[in-house]
Amino acid sequence: MRRVGALARTALLVLAAFGSTGCASLWPDWFSDLEMPDWPAFDEYTESPKSYVEIALEHDFLVRVKPWERSVLARRDMSWDPDELEAARRNHTFFSKEASMPGGSAGGGGCGCN
Amino acid sequence: MRRSRRELRRERAALRALTSSALALFGAAGKASADTAIDHVQTSYSWSTYSEDPLESSKTIPNGDTKRYDISTQQVSLAAPITETMDFSLALTHETMSGGSPWYSAPDAAGTPVQIMSAPTIDDTRNDLQLHANYYTEEGRLGLGGGYSKENDYSAMSGGFDGERHFNEKNTTLSGGLGLSFDEIDPTDAAIYPTRPDHKTKQSYTGFLGLSQVLSRRLILQGSFTYNMHFGYLSDPYKEVFLVGGGTQFGDVRPNMRQQYAMLLRTNLHLEEVEATIHASYQYYRDTWGVNSHSFELSWYQTFGDSLQITPTVRYYSQGGADFYVPYLKKPGDPAKKFLQPDAFSSDYRLSPYGSLSFGAKAEYVFHTPWWRDIEWRGRASVERYLSSGDLCLTSVSVPAPGLVSFTVFSLGLTVVF
Numbered sequence: 001m002r003r004v005g006a007l008a009r010t011a012l013l014v015l016a017a018f019g020s021t022g023c024a025s026l027w028p029d030w031f032s033d034l035e036m037p038d039w040p041a042f043d044e045y046t047e048s049p050k051s052y053v054e055i056a057l058e059h060d061f062l063v064r065v066k067p068w069e070r071s072v073l074a075r076r077d078m079s080w081d082p083d084e085l086e087a088a089r090r091n092h093t094f095f096s097k098e099a100s101m102p103g104g105s106a107g108g109g110g111c112g113c114n
Numbered sequence: 115m116r117r118s119r120r121e122l123r124r125e126r127a128a129l130r131a132l133t134s135s136a137l138a139l140f141g142a143a144g145k146a147s148a149d150t151a152i153d154h155v156q157t158s159y160s161w162s163t164y165s166e167d168p169l170e171s172s173k174t175i176p177n178g179d180t181k182r183y184d185i186s187t188q189q190v191s192l193a194a195p196i197t198e199t200m201d202f203s204l205a206l207t208h209e210t211m212s213g214g215s216p217w218y219s220a221p222d223a224a225g226t227p228v229q230i231m232s233a234p235t236i237d238d239t240r241n242d243l244q245l246h247a248n249y250y251t252e253e254g255r256l257g258l259g260g261g262y263s264k265e266n267d268y269s270a271m272s273g274g275f276d277g278e279r280h281f282n283e284k285n286t287t288l289s290g291g292l293g294l295s296f297d298e299i300d301p302t303d304a305a306i307y308p309t310r311p312d313h314k315t316k317q318s319y320t321g322f323l324g325l326s327q328v329l330s331r332r333l334i335l336q337g338s339f340t341y342n343m344h345f346g347y348l349s350d351p352y353k354e355v356f357l358v359g360g361g362t363q364f365g366d367v368r369p370n371m372r373q374q375y376a377m378l379l380r381t382n383l384h385l386e387e388v389e390a391t392i393h394a395s396y397q398y399y400r401d402t403w404g405v406n407s408h409s410f411e412l413s414w415y416q417t418f419g420d421s422l423q424i425t426p427t428v429r430y431y432s433q434g435g436a437d438f439y440v441p442y443l444k445k446p447g448d449p450a451k452k453f454l455q456p457d458a459f460s461s462d463y464r465l466s467p468y469g470s471l472s473f474g475a476k477a478e479y480v481f482h483t484p485w486w487r488d489i490e491w492r493g494r495a496s497v498e499r500y501l502s503s504g505d506l507c508l509t510s511v512s513v514p515a516p517g518l519v520s521f522t523v524f525s526l527g528l529t530v531v532f
Contacts, residue, residue, distance in 0.1 A: 005469065005505040008430055012410075064283050065328050072332045072384045077391040077415040077423070080336065080380065085160045085189045085527065086476075086496065088205065093164065097500075097519060099433055099464050100399040100407045103340035103376030105276070105291065105322060 080104070149284065151201040151250050152193055160189040160527035166213070166519050173516040174229050175222075181234035182519065183213040199250045207242040216517035218354040218363060219441045219461050227441035229463075229516040232352065240265045254279040257291075270297040274320070285328040289338070293320045301351040309354055309365030314347030324378075332384040342374040355461045359445035360453065366460045368438070374401040391415040404437035405465065408508065425476040427498070432508040435467035436460070441515065463517035469506025474498030474523075490531040498523045 043050055065073065072078065081087035091102040166182035174180060186209065193203035214234035219227040246259035260273040274293025281288070295318040301310040324338030353366040380395035393413040400406040413427040438458040445453045476496035483489050500521050504514025 002505045004471065005503070005507070008469075008471065008506065009508065012430075064285050065331050066283070069331050072386070073328060073334060075384065075391065077417075078332075078334065078382050078384055080382070082415070083476075083478075083494065083527070085158050085191055085205065086494075086525065088207075089160070089162055089187060089189065089525070090498075093523065094431075097464060097521075098407070098431060098470070099401075099403075099405040099436065100397075100409070100431075101340070101342060101374055101376060103322065103378035103397055103399070104324060104336075104338045104380070105340070 149250070149255075149280070151195050151197070151199055151248065153195055155194045155532045156192070156529065157532075158189070158191045158527060158529040160187075160525060162187040162189075162523060162525035164521060164523045166521040169229055169231060169517070174231065175220075178228075179214050179231040179234055181214045181231070183211060183215055183236070185209055185211050196247070200248065201250075202245070202247040204246070205242075205244045207240070207244075209240040209242075211238045211240070212236055215352065216461075216463055217352070218356045219516055220356040221358060221442060227513065227516050238266050240268075254287075259293075267302050268297065268299050270295055272296075272318075287326045289322075289324040289326070291320075291322050294318065295320075297346075299347065299351065304351075309363065310351045311347070314351075316344060316346035316348060318342060318344045332386065333381070334383075335381045336379070338378045340374075340376040340378070342372075342376075344372045344374075346370060348372055350460070350462055353460065353462050355440065355459050356442040357445060357453075358442055359447075360443075364443070364455070364459070366462065367458050368460055369403065369458050372401055372403055375399065389417040391417075399433075403465070405433055405435065407431065407433035421480050423478045423480075425478070427472075427474040427476070429472045429474075430469070430506075431471075432469040432506065433467060434507075434509065436465040439465040439467075439515075441466075441513065461515075463515035463519070466504075466515035466518075467507050467509065467511045468502050468504050468514060468518055469508060470500060470502035471506055472498055472500040487532065492527075492529040492531070494525075494527040494529075496523075496525045496527075498525075 042048065076082050095101055164183075164185040164187065166184070168182060169178075169180040171180060188208045189205065191203065191205040193201065195201045212234075213236055214231045215236060217230050217232045219229050222228045240263060242261065242263040244259065244261040246257060248255055248257045255278045257276045259275070261271075263270045263272075272293060272295035274291055276289070276291030276293075278287055278289045280286070297316040297318070299314050299316070300312070301307075304310040304312050320340065320342045322338055322340040324336055326334060326336035328334050348370060349366045349368045351365070354363040355366065356363055376397055376399045378395065378397045380393065382391060382393050384391045391414075393411070393415070395409075395411045397409045398406075399409075409429065409431045411427065411429040413425055415423055415425045417423045438456065438460060439462070440456075440459050441461055443456075443459060474497060476494060478492060478494045480490065480492045483491070500519075500523075502518045502520060504511035504518070507514075
């Protein structure tokens, strides 16, 4: 058990390290849907370099996925709890066996288990 | 280069054709997103069995009871549209609980705490009904819910409302809710055990606020903050605390107020290349009893073909103990010194510092019967193993609670979408 604990701690450290360094080549291209500007970006007419603000405005700082592009987002396994009954039972089990509570909702009532 | 309107229109039509054909069973089934009222009646049944490992004999007194808790759970749910903009759902839970539970801990000859279990004679049932109704508009959703839970010795009545507001072409969603619960406890055998009260009440208030953001066509992120406040009798009437040198036991005494804070961050990512969806979440929790915890969870929803989905899940949890957790109380060795009873104390292993690791897997099979009422059937089987120990805690635990639990859950379910 002590070894499992140490392993879990090491795994977390490695995750944290890789996460922050953005070891991009190891991962699939998650943001390939984003259209990024050629760098440096020049204005079509004046041929002067564009400011960051102009680039951000043109390419929507927040990506706007259009209604007809939502087929993946509409998948059942892309919802937060694809199986509501099972999520309710699991949350109830963890709630009654641990000191914490599950977040993310205004939860139901209590029970004698905690 | 700006695309011409005609080009755009052609592109949209092509995409629409593509998406409608790409909506495989796992894509379109059921209530995929909470944007609109459901348009099909949907009902589910689930049966689960939860069983705790017996206590290791080294962690209790010689010939002590080692049997722990078993729970058999049945759940039924029904969701149906009322109008085009309204739907409702109800969920019923029936549980039967049996076995023994940790009572108090006491030091063995070497001073290490050992767990004393109650006799394995617990026999209780819980029935729970939850109702929820939603009203949808173009910009969001408003929900109203209520519930009632009843056990032989406990009852809880709860209610609340929640809502969602979409912004930014539904790419940003603000959600929130408020709820309350009134609970009553009438401990069994209160006449036999002097530490058990006759009748006590508890009130809970909860609120949450969340923000979710679509980051790309296949990546979504959500952050939320949940706050809970409890007043009243928050102790466990079935637990006791042993006093070394006093030859006596106290009842479990916890503060009569508790505030809880939880920050949850979760993300879903769909990998089209491998037909898989990854769910990852992290939650930080703390409360006014001194407990803080971290939980990490990762699930991999792997689709095989049109019908089969296998989902392995791993969860890691670590908590620091409550300020007033004690395995047992001790009288001062010097008889001249007076024993001062602390304001609050509990030997409940759930308030002790520990960590836990759980692994699970779920298989789901979906099929359509277009020749018979065009029903969609979803069968599921899942298993989960939960292990807890002091060594798994993020910080080192010198004396782990002897009552830490490990359990296995097995579950079967069927959902029918008409």
